[in-house]
Amino acid sequence: MKHIVKIMTLLVAISAFWMSLLQTSLIPRSYTWLLPLYFIVSLGCYGLLMVGVGLMQFPTCPQEAVLLQQDIKEAKVFLEQKGIDVSSD
């Protein structure tokens, strides 16, 4: 419940700021109309950038992968001895 209240207050603050910008013509009018759309597009771009950067810096652990494969083999051998069928088809 509290999280949605935070988001709502943030949205109300941003729209109040935008409307005050419309009233007092600090920026030329055509810019003020386009400002929310520009922010939405830049937010989407920022999300895409974070995904790309995270993909580039994702850490792979090669030794852990080898150890995991060994564990899988041991588990398969153990279960087959006990009579459970673990073949992948």
Add this chain to the structure above:
Amino acid sequence: MELADRAVGFLLSLISVSIFTYYSFWVIILPFVNSDHFIHKYFLPQEYAILIPVFAGVTLLCFLSVFIGLVILKSKKKKA
């Protein structure tokens, strides 16, 4: 394997940075440039700067709602 991941990540960030710079140029800087400058050839008319994001947003919303509707229908069919 991680080279493919790195390439995809790099491509994604490149696309996002290029879209951001192109759009910023379009909306912020281009109205200040003279009408007969050569740079106007590389940018579409200014109405498209509004139409294309709105159209993309509406398409995304339609796609999401259709997808959710399909999932709900499929789950209802499986239960009945």
